[in-house]
Amino acid sequence: MDFISNHAVLVVSLIKIAVLLFVVMTALAYLTWFERKVVARIQSRWGPYYVGAHGLLQPLADGLKFLFKEDLTPPMSDRFVYTLAPFLALSLALTALALIPFGPPDVTVFHQPVFVVSNSNIGLLFLFAITSIGVYGVALAGWSSNSKYPLLGGLRSSAQMISYEVSLTLSVVGVLLLAGSFSFNGIIERQGGNLGHWNVWPQIVGFLCYITAAVAETNRIPFDLPEAETELVAGFHTEYSSFKFAMFFMAEYANMLTVSCLATILFFGGWLSPFPASWTWQLYLPGAGLFALGIYCLYDTGTKLRGIAQLQMAVVTLLCLGGAVICLIPPVMPYVQGPFWFTTKVGAFIFFYVWLRGTLPRFRYDQLMSFGWKLLLPVSLANLVLTAFVILLVKR
Amino acid sequence: MNFPVILFFICGAIAVLGAILLIVAKEPIHSALSLILVMVSLAILYLLLGAEFIAAVQIIVYAGAIMVLFVFVIMLLNAGVEERTSFSKMAKYAGMPLAIFLLLEIAHWVWHASIGAKVANGAGAAGAAFSTRALSLELFQQYLFPFEATSILILIAILGALVLAKRSD
Amino acid sequence: MVPISYYLVLSGILFGLGVIAFTFKRNIITLFMAIELMLNAVNLALVAFARAWNQLDGLVFVFFVIVVAAAEAAVGLAIVITISQNRRSLNVEDVNLLKF
Numbered sequence: 227m228d229f230i231s232n233h234a235v236l237v238v239s240l241i242k243i244a245v246l247l248f249v250v251m252t253a254l255a256y257l258t259w260f261e262r263k264v265v266a267r268i269q270s271r272w273g274p275y276y277v278g279a280h281g282l283l284q285p286l287a288d289g290l291k292f293l294f295k296e297d298l299t300p301p302m303s304d305r306f307v308y309t310l311a312p313f314l315a316l317s318l319a320l321t322a323l324a325l326i327p328f329g330p331p332d333v334t335v336f337h338q339p340v341f342v343v344s345n346s347n348i349g350l351l352f353l354f355a356i357t358s359i360g361v362y363g364v365a366l367a368g369w370s371s372n373s374k375y376p377l378l379g380g381l382r383s384s385a386q387m388i389s390y391e392v393s394l395t396l397s398v399v400g401v402l403l404l405a406g407s408f409s410f411n412g413i414i415e416r417q418g419g420n421l422g423h424w425n426v427w428p429q430i431v432g433f434l435c436y437i438t439a440a441v442a443e444t445n446r447i448p449f450d451l452p453e454a455e456t457e458l459v460a461g462f463h464t465e466y467s468s469f470k471f472a473m474f475f476m477a478e479y480a481n482m483l484t485v486s487c488l489a490t491i492l493f494f495g496g497w498l499s500p501f502p503a504s505w506t507w508q509l510y511l512p513g514a515g516l517f518a519l520g521i522y523c524l525y526d527t528g529t530k531l532r533g534i535a536q537l538q539m540a541v542v543t544l545l546c547l548g549g550a551v552i553c554l555i556p557p558v559m560p561y562v563q564g565p566f567w568f569t570t571k572v573g574a575f576i577f578f579y580v581w582l583r584g585t586l587p588r589f590r591y592d593q594l595m596s597f598g599w600k601l602l603l604p605v606s607l608a609n610l611v612l613t614a615f616v617i618l619l620v621k622r
Numbered sequence: 623m624n625f626p627v628i629l630f631f632i633c634g635a636i637a638v639l640g641a642i643l644l645i646v647a648k649e650p651i652h653s654a655l656s657l658i659l660v661m662v663s664l665a666i667l668y669l670l671l672g673a674e675f676i677a678a679v680q681i682i683v684y685a686g687a688i689m690v691l692f693v694f695v696i697m698l699l700n701a702g703v704e705e706r707t708s709f710s711k712m713a714k715y716a717g718m719p720l721a722i723f724l725l726l727e728i729a730h731w732v733w734h735a736s737i738g739a740k741v742a743n744g745a746g747a748a749g750a751a752f753s754t755r756a757l758s759l760e761l762f763q764q765y766l767f768p769f770e771a772t773s774i775l776i777l778i779a780i781l782g783a784l785v786l787a788k789r790s791d
Numbered sequence: 792m793v794p795i796s797y798y799l800v801l802s803g804i805l806f807g808l809g810v811i812a813f814t815f816k817r818n819i820i821t822l823f824m825a826i827e828l829m830l831n832a833v834n835l836a837l838v839a840f841a842r843a844w845n846q847l848d849g850l851v852f853v854f855f856v857i858v859v860a861a862a863e864a865a866v867g868l869a870i871v872i873t874i875s876q877n878r879r880s881l882n883v884e885d886v887n888l889l890k891f
Binding site: 624634650654657660670671672673679680684691717718725733735751752761772779786 | 848
């Protein structure tokens with residue numbers, strides 16, 4: 227205990243990092259399940275349902291598949307850079323998640339905030355720095371594969387990423403002007419109150435620019451020409467197999483997660499609840515939501531499934547109901563609010579991302595680049611100038 | 623031997639290692655990667671000195687845009703293994719010792735300068751003076767004319783790069 | 792904490808290594824990278840001095856150095872591409888038409 231309180235920063239940070247890594251890796255795995263299910267339902271089919279109840283063990287099967295595949299290195303490729311690229315992509319994507327606050331900063335353990343790994347007051351700037359180095363993972367992967375499709379895919383993909391990065395950064399500066407601080411907690415606190423105070427209302431243009439630039443930055447449909455199968459085999463990760471491909475895969479989903487978290491923090495109030503604080507019934511919402519989910523899983527277990535799937539669904543039901551009970555214990559109840567709202571909003575954004583994937587066709591590369599430079603960049607700049615002008619007028 | 627000094631030595635060693643790798647590497651892409659390593663370690667040193675905005679600008683602009691430009695050009699020109707031409711004898715036997723002597727001379731006089739005794743308090747009461755707000759006030763009030771001139775310079779550079787890199791057919 | 796002279800010595804070492812790299816490398820792009828290394832060493836010295844005197848002018852100077860380095864890299868690499876297409880080689884010794 228003494229050791230811990232003397233070295234509180236180190237010990238608590240290590241524990242937080244371990245917990246965050248575990249939660250994020252599981253979330254990434256189940257994000258793939260979620261995406262496959264939702265895209266399948268949009269396309270009028272079932273998606274994975276065979277491996278485990280409702281396909282819930284599919285990510286486990288995929289992970290094992292990635293581990294057992296043969297790990298080839300193309301001949302005459304630059305071996306050091308070839309191995310470095312996926313590590314760089316994944317480690318940068320995961321580092322960005324260390325800055326995200328999942329809940330209020332005043333919940334502390336040994337004077338260290340619990341809900342954020344690194345509570346820095348230049349959090350936003352640092353996040354942009356990490357995003358801008360993320361280009362190297364893609365460019366180096368394309369180059370080191372020593373093959374024409376990856377090289378083309380890598381160059382196109384990194385050109386797209388650096389083009390949309392400018393619009394991404396500019397569309398956020400409006401929020402910065404309103405908040406007056408780079409730290410995430412400052413930005414979130416400025417949106418306190420209720421739904422009407424969120425940044426999305428004054429900055430609706432900025433939000434739309436941000437979402438477009440973010441989808442382009444993470445190489446997702448409709449901006450995923452550099453890794454489309456019909457165009458470039460698989461783009462920059464053509465020559466990668468087994469675990470290195472899994473790292474690129476995870477890095478893409480982690481980027482998607484980071485961008486969604488950033489959208490909720492900057493525009494939708496982060497871990498704040500949309501209802502005013504005086505409505506105390508909202509404290510029961512996490513418990514009620516988990517309880518409803520548990521009842522649905524119970525119904526599923528009871529009626530639709532047989533055999534081992536029934537057993538697995540029973541486990542899921544017990545977990546949901548257990549979670550609901552924990553959320554409703556009075557000492558725990560206020561602490562669950564922040565993460566609950568944050569997770570809900572991030573989940574809504576991820577659903578939006580997957581919805582886009584299932585619905586839209588992809589842009590051609592020249593359409594993509596001209597859209598980024600000729601439309602999105604001037605609109606973000608205009609938004610910034612207009613915001614600054616309005617703030618100047620109002621402050622007078 | 624507190625934490626800032628240890629961090630300084632680690633980042634300084636990584637920076638010097640990156641610079642030596644830049645000299646020693648056979649392929650330009652490895653030199654580019656080691657220069658990126660130098661820039662990132664310098665960004666950490668700027669954070670130690672309390673200049674957080676400059677550290678972020680260093681990574682976003684220098685390591686994240688300028689070096690990407692270098693890496694693109696290396697990929698496009700397919701710059702392969704560097705040729706080993708024979709140096710002139712003068713360069714090898716007189717140049718290298720003189721260069722190392724320059725290095726040690728700079729280090730010696732810097733070490734004994736009187737400014738050296740000042741200690742950098744990166745994260746203290748003085749650290750607030752380097753906030754982004756103060757820096758931007760200085761930039762836009764006192765240094766407004768160089769700022770505008772630099773923006774015209776960037777415009778000229780964009781035009782120059784476009785004209786030079788255009789195909790002549 | 793850390794005395795300023797440590798930062799200045801590191802800056803001097805990096806500058807010296809940049810000079811060595813500039814003198815002994817043959818590829819044009821690597822020469823460019825040596826120039827960027829020297830500029831980075833100077834930036835470190837400027838930021839160290841800004842902290843030593845607690846003034847912001849050093850940081851503004853660093854800002855402008857970074858911006859000018861970006862402009863210079865853009866134009867310089869465009870020139871490099873043109874030269875390499877004309878002389879078919881990236882070796883700086885092959886650009887010797889004006890040699891006496």
